[in-house]
Amino acid sequence: MLGRTVLRNVLSNELKCVEQCQRRASSKSSAELIDLENKYVARTYDPIPVVTAEGKGCILKDPEGKRYLDFLGGYAAVNTGHCHPKIIETVGSQVAKLHHTSRAYYNNELPVFAEYITKYFGYDRVLPMNTGVEGGDTAIKMARRWGYLSKGIKPNEAMVVFARGNFWGRSLAAISTSDNPVMYEHFGPYMPGFSSVPFNDTCALEEALKLKNVCAFMVEPIQGEGGIIVPSDGYLKEVRRLCTENNVLFIADEVQTGLGRTGELLACDHESVKPDILVLGKGLAGAVIPMSAVLANEDIMCHMTSGTHGSTFGGNALACAVARRTLEIIREEKLVENAKKMGEKFRSDLQCKLPKGIVPVIRGKGLMNAIEIHPDFGTGHDLAIRLKDAGLLSKSASKQAIRLTPPLVISESEIEEGVEIISQVVDSFAK
Numbered sequence: 205m206l207g208r209t210v211l212r213n214v215l216s217n218e219l220k221c222v223e224q225c226q227r228r229a230s231s232k233s234s235a236e237l238i239d240l241e242n243k244y245v246a247r248t249y250d251p252i253p254v255v256t257a258e259g260k261g262c263i264l265k266d267p268e269g270k271r272y273l274d275f276l277g278g279y280a281a282v283n284t285g286h287c288h289p290k291i292i293e294t295v296g297s298q299v300a301k302l303h304h305t306s307r308a309y310y311n312n313e314l315p316v317f318a319e320y321i322t323k324y325f326g327y328d329r330v331l332p333m334n335t336g337v338e339g340g341d342t343a344i345k346m347a348r349r350w351g352y353l354s355k356g357i358k359p360n361e362a363m364v365v366f367a368r369g370n371f372w373g374r375s376l377a378a379i380s381t382s383d384n385p386v387m388y389e390h391f392g393p394y395m396p397g398f399s400s401v402p403f404n405d406t407c408a409l410e411e412a413l414k415l416k417n418v419c420a421f422m423v424e425p426i427q428g429e430g431g432i433i434v435p436s437d438g439y440l441k442e443v444r445r446l447c448t449e450n451n452v453l454f455i456a457d458e459v460q461t462g463l464g465r466t467g468e469l470l471a472c473d474h475e476s477v478k479p480d481i482l483v484l485g486k487g488l489a490g491a492v493i494p495m496s497a498v499l500a501n502e503d504i505m506c507h508m509t510s511g512t513h514g515s516t517f518g519g520n521a522l523a524c525a526v527a528r529r530t531l532e533i534i535r536e537e538k539l540v541e542n543a544k545k546m547g548e549k550f551r552s553d554l555q556c557k558l559p560k561g562i563v564p565v566i567r568g569k570g571l572m573n574a575i576e577i578h579p580d581f582g583t584g585h586d587l588a589i590r591l592k593d594a595g596l597l598s599k600s601a602s603k604q605a606i607r608l609t610p611p612l613v614i615s616e617s618e619i620e621e622g623v624e625i626i627s628q629v630v631d632s633f634a635k
Contacts, residue, residue: 291526321531347453364422403435404433443477467543
């Protein structure tokens, strides 16, 4: 009895501490919160100095109530906007029933989600994971296993080819494919079995795929972290042809480009090509809960047998319910069509308003865009800071470029407001 009393007192005190922390957090200023993060959080990010406290649609607010247009969209993850009411309703409903049990048992949401997403994208099977980098790792494992069991590659000799300038995460496998020193320096030794060719260079790819031990080519249809680099028309078609010709799997990393971001459901759809393995993530579960998915047909997926792969949280009931609702919203609210229409307007308006001497490059597809500032006027980071001060949030994607990836629910008036802010800020660089 005494033990139970002590336990109740301990739990009560812990609850009081949590409540006190919550009250302190809600009353802290932006400056105080930034100082607190700098004191206690590992410094693996260099955030734009703004604190976000509330979000709705394409609008964010800081603790002081200042309003910002969100043109980053959680690194292109918040496709359905902040706090979409249908997604929040699904979260509340599912959490009240079941959120996680692990794949040790069946749950009642994964089978329904699996049927829905495989039919949605036209594949036989799905392997659910949590993050984009896990999705990439999963795709590579699938390709290697297929290479050994279907293509007949000698044990431990399978090679996966990547495009240079890629970014698909920061795991040891991902940095082993990177050519960015910030990503890989002092983290070796690196994972073997990877090679790379220049992005958008089909001649180099053709030579690389001739090697008999190549099992896959993994590529972002548009390179995101590299600066929103759009390849030449026909590049993906040629990738598909070369992979088929050389019996190599085409892995499309559509973690950032998928789900309507580029004005098509998938960026590969711009050229009507279908990858052998499709990797999705970021906004798949409404950017509310991490979820990624790797899709492929039975001839590849058949090799992923019991025990060969898995994840404690992969395929949990909450993520599956929210992801299915998110995919429904993308269709119901015609977000792919809106991304195409608003993206065309955005680039057109920017072309008309921005002086080429300061912004020589505007590029992108759909609502995945970038502008570059001329080095004589500053850097992408400088531009992002000034945009923040003017009420628009973005982030640099390379030394000179900033990415502009707002939620796909963005309205025409919000596009126009964003263009006006960007135009005024760019003009300020000339003064």
